[in-house]
């Protein structure tokens with residue numbers, strides 16, 4: 171069994187991005203800029219946004235985080251997006267999700283210029299992904315593919331099971347695995363015999379938001395397991411994944427940990443995406 175360190179791989183990606191940013195700054199006279207919009211003060215969101223800002227500082231990407239009060243109206247958020255869309259010094263716009271309940275998330279995502287959509291959440295980018303056209307790839311699934319490839323884990327022809335069907339993780343992860351020529355199954359809360367289906371997977375990708383839900387009976391001996399979950403362990407209060415790591419790890423060929431697995435890769439891919447957005451419109 172080998173633990174795949176997302177932390178180490180993310181560091182080497184960020185080093186490459188930092189070198190690229192330096193060259194771009196010399197070539198174009200300015201650095202890529204990522205502007206993050208946070209509405210409200212949800213502690214998890216604040217922590218994610220802080221992590222993104224820290225990564226920007228590491229790689230030399232300019233970062234501005236705009237915090238709006240939780241009571242902001244949808245119109246105020248849309249107005250801010252429009253201003254950022256028009257601002258030539260802003261290359262990437264990231265609206266931290268979830269938004270307060272009174273704000274329509276879809277309307278806000280739709281308002282972001284697709285060229286500045288660093289998350290790859292805009293319907294144009296989502297459709298482009300499913301049609302295999304050039305697009306901004308969503309950061310978390312992009313990071314998952316990089317983790318697998320970093321260990322030369324064969325994907326083509328393999329059985330991949332994706333647990334969870336969210337727009338952010340499950341659906342795009344399944345599509346990226348399909349593009350790598352895997353045979354892909356998506357399982358979810360209504361799936362019958364979920365453990366049996368998962369136990370057929372050569373590669374199991376889990377993003378369901380249930381602490382330590384995945385037990386050894388979900389794992390085929392020698393499978394590679396990627397844990398996208400970020401939860402609080404109800405017993406210890408510590409950060410934990412969707413996979414019961416201690417119980418499952420002995421049965422895996424490769425497995426990621428939480429923290430230090432997919433999380434840092436999401437942020438590293440966000441840095442790459444910001445450079446991609448910069449290059450798409452810099453003059």
Ligand code: GUN
Nearest residue numbers: 264265266267268289338
């Ligand atoms: N909330 C949880 N994950 C994400 C993400 O990848 N991007 C944004 N914008 N919000 C999130």
